[in-house]
Structures are given as C-alpha cells and as structure tokens.
Amino acid sequence: MGLLDGRKAVIFGIANEKSIAWAIAQAFRREGAELAVTYANDTVAKRVIPLAESLDAPLVLPCDVRSDEDIRKVFAEIEKKWEGLDILVHSVAFANKEELKGSFLNTTREGFSMAMDISAYSLIAMVKEAYPLMKGRPASVMTLTYYGAQRVFPSYNAMGVAKAALEASVRYLAESVGPDGIRVNAISAGPLKTLAAAGVGGFNQIAGHVEQKAPLRRNITQDEVAGSALYLASDLASGVTGEVHFVDSGYNIIGL
Ligand code: 0WD
Numbered sequence: 001m002g003l004l005d006g007r008k009a010v011i012f013g014i015a016n017e018k019s020i021a022w023a024i025a026q027a028f029r030r031e032g033a034e035l036a037v038t039y040a041n042d043t044v045a046k047r048v049i050p051l052a053e054s055l056d057a058p059l060v061l062p063c064d065v066r067s068d069e070d071i072r073k074v075f076a077e078i079e080k081k082w083e084g085l086d087i088l089v090h091s092v093a094f095a096n097k098e099e100l101k102g103s104f105l106n107t108t109r110e111g112f113s114m115a116m117d118i119s120a121y122s123l124i125a126m127v128k129e130a131y132p133l134m135k136g137r138p139a140s141v142m143t144l145t146y147y148g149a150q151r152v153f154p155s156y157n158a159m160g161v162a163k164a165a166l167e168a169s170v171r172y173l174a175e176s177v178g179p180d181g182i183r184v185n186a187i188s189a190g191p192l193k194t195l196a197a198a199g200v201g202g203f204n205q206i207a208g209h210v211e212q213k214a215p216l217r218r219n220i221t222q223d224e225v226a227g228s229a230l231y232l233a234s235d236l237a238s239g240v241t242g243e244v245h246f247v248d249s250g251y252n253i254i255g256l
Contacts, residue, residue: 001032002030002031002032002033003031003032003230003233003234003235003236004028004031004032004033004086004087004230004233004234005031005032005033006032006034007028007032007033007034007086007087007233008033008034008036008078008082008084008085008086008087009028009033009034009035009036009085009086009087009088009089009233010035010036010037010038010059010074010078010085010087010088010089010130011024011025011028011035011036011037011038011089011091012038012063012065012088012089012090012091012092012122012126013089013090013091013092013144014037014039014044014048014051014052014091015039015040015044015047015048015194015195015196016044016047016048016051016195017047017051018192018193018194018195018222019091019194019195019222020091020144020189020192020194020222020225020226021089021091022051022222023221023222023223023225023226024089024091024225024226024229024230025037025051025052025055025057025089026055026226027223027226027227027229027230028087028229028230028233029055029056031230031234033086033087033233034057034058034082035052035055035056035057035058035059036057036058036059036060036061036074036077036078036081036082037051037052037055037057037059037060037061038060038061038062038063038074039060039061039062039063040062040063040064040065040092041062041064045062048060058081059077059078059081061073061074061077065092065118065122065125065126066117066118066122068125071122071125071126071129072129074129075129075130075133078133079133082133083133084133084134084137085130085133085134085137085139086134086137086138086139086140086233087139087140087141087142087233088126088127088130088134088139088140088141088142089142089143089229089233090122090123090126090141090142090143090144091143091144092118092119092122093115093118093119093144093159093162093163093196094114094115094118094119094196095111095114095115095118095119095157095158095159095162095199096111096114096115097199098111099111099112099115099157099158099159100155100156100157100158100159100199100200100201101155101157101201102155102157102201104157104158107157107158111158112158112161115158115159115161115162116158116161116162116165119159119162119163119166120162120163120165120166120169123141123143123166123169123170123173124169124173126141127141127173127176127177127184131177131180131182134177134180134182135180135181135182136180136181137181137182138181138235138238139181139182139183140182140183140184140185140232140233140234140237141173141177141182141183141184141185142184142185142186142187142229142232142233143166143170143185143186143187144186144187144189144225145163145166145167145170145186145187145188145189145244146159146160146163146188146189147188147190147246147248147251147252148160148163149163149164149166149167149188150164150167150252153206154201154202154205154206155200155201155202156200159200166186167186167244170184170185170186170242170243170244171242174241174242175242178241178242183232183237183238183240183241184241184242185232185237185240185241185242185243185244185245186243186244186245187225187228187229187232187244187245187246187247188244188245188246188247188248188252189220189225189247189248190210190214190219190220190247190248190249190251191203191206191207191210191219192219192220192221192222192225193207194222207219210248210249210251213251213254214248214249214250214251214254215249215250215251215253215254216249216250217249218249219249220247220248220249224247225247228245228247232245
C-alpha cells in the first residue's frame with residue numbers, strides 16, 4: 001500500500017536528475033502515483049524523456065510555462081487520459097543571469113517581468129487549467145520557493161521578489177480553490193546544487209553559511225524535499241493549505 005496509490009500527478013520542472021522535481025517524481029511513483037511529466041524545451045527533452053519513461057509516465061509533454069496555449073494543451077491531454085487530476089507540482093523558476101548578481105537596483109523592467117511571469121504567474125495559469133480536473137477531489141497543488149522571498153539574500157534580487165509574489169499567490173489560490181477541496185502549499189527549500197542554483201551568484205557562500213548556522217548544521221537533500229512533498233500530496237496533510245513549509249535544516253528560525 002502506497003500513500004498515493006491510484007493518484008494522478010502532473011509534474012512541471014524536471015530538467016535533469018539533480019532537479020528537485022525529479023526527486024519528487026520518484027517519491028510519488030514509489031508511493032503508487034501515476035505521473036504526467038512536462039519539459040520546458042527541446043534542450044531538456046533529451047534528458048527528461050528517458051527519466052519520465054523510467055517511471056512509466058504515460059504522459060510526457062512539452063510545456064513552456066510562458067505560453068497559455070502550452071499549458072492548456074497539457075491539461076487537455078490529462079483530461080483525455082485520466083479525466084481528473086489529484087496532484088500538481090510546480091517546480092519552475094527562471095531569471096536572466098544578469099538579474100542574479102550585483103545590486104538589486106540594476107533590476108530591469110524586462111528581467112523583472114520575465115522572472116515574475118515564469119516563476120510566479122505560471123502557477124496561477126496552471127491552477128486555472130487544473131481546477132476543473134481537480135474540483136471535488138481531495139486534490140493538492142504545491143510549488144517550490146526560497147527564503148529569499150522573505151529575507152534579503154545577496155544576488156537573489158528579482159527572483160526574491162518573484163518568490164514573494166509566488167508565496168502570496170499560494171495564499172490567494174488556497175482561498176479561491178479551498179471550497180472545492182483543493183489545497184495549495186509551498187515548500188521553501190534550503191540551497192541545493194541544481195541547474196537553477198548554478199545561475200545564482202554566491203550560491204556556494206550561501207550553502208556554506210547554512211552548514212555553519214542552521215540548527216541541523218548541514219544542508220538538505222533533494223530527497224528530503226521529496227519527503228515533504230509526499231506528505232503535502234497525501235491525505236496526511238488533508239488539513240493543510242496556504243502554507244509555506246520550510247525544508248531548510250531549520251535555517252529560517254535563526255536570528256544571529
Ligand atoms: O537551491 C535550490 N536549488 C532551490 C530551488 C532552493 C529553493 C527553491 N528552489 C526552487 C527553484 O526556484 C524552482 O522554483 O525549486 C524549483 C526547482 O528548481 P531546481 O530543481 O533547483 O532547478 P532545475 O533543475 O534547474 O529546475 C528548474 C526548471 C528549469 O530548469 P532550467 O535549468 O532548464 O531553466 O524550471 C524549468 C526548467 O526545466 N523552467 C521552465 N519550465 C517551463 N517553461 C521554464 C519555462 N519557461 N523556465 C525554466
């Protein structure tokens with residue numbers, strides 16, 4: 001008996017085997033879920049398609065989250081295949097490299113709107129399309145965020161503001177879809193060496209600091225994030241919505 005036996009889950013944001021979304025996909029499959037997996041573009045397709053196939057995903061679909069049309073197509077395919085949907089994982093973020101270094105004052109209009117569009121608005125766009133498929137089921141939506149939404153970290157800049165918008169969107173969405181039984185939460189993960197993290201200036205400095213100062217005196221792993229994702233996706237978290245759940249070795253509770 002798995003925690004997610006028979007549940008249908010769609011996962012956005014696998015880029016390679018280091019991706020947080022990949023650890024989540026594996027955990028969900030292990031617990032009995034059926035998976036739909038999306039990939040951002042042809043470059044990542046070569047890596048994502050074999051990974052998805054190794055988890056017997058019956059749906060592997062392209063989706064650039066900047067496109068309403070792409071998002072609509074993903075949920076149309078899900079409806080055809082499964083009729084309904086139980087779990088949605090949003091593990092997608094992007095900002096131009098120039099936005100992720102130096103002073104926040106150098107944030108550009110274009111860079112800001114791109115970070116907001118891909119990293120925050122996309123969750124709203126997805127939930128809009130998922131809503132009719134999730135309605136009336138004990139459904140769970142989750143996204144990935146970072147503490148840079150709530151406190152200032154060097155170089156995180158426009159992405160910090162986008163994550164703040166994402167966390168606020170989690171609360172507003174939770175209220176919008178809650179009456180239909182759908183839960184919406186965020187996991188705030190500690191620093192992890194992934195493709196996305198490679199774009200953030202000073203990443204190693206941040207990870208080193210966590211190791212010294214966090215209550216657990218170490219960094220977290222992708223599998224630890226997946227454990228919390230599993231909890232949020234399952235009936236164990238049936239009373240939990242609108243939350244930002246930290247998986248960060250406790251770093252966020254420290255003052256000095
Ligand atoms: O330290 C970290 N790695 C943390 C990551 C700490 C806390 C939170 N997070 C968040 C990220 O901000 C993101 O929201 O976790 C989420 C997943 O990130 P990840 O697993 O660390 O990184 P990665 O494996 O790169 O996955 C993010 C993916 C993209 O990868 P690339 O590197 O190709 O940009 O987001 C996807 C893409 O697959 N993505 C898009 N998907 C669809 N359409 C788009 C797009 N336009 N842009 C990026």
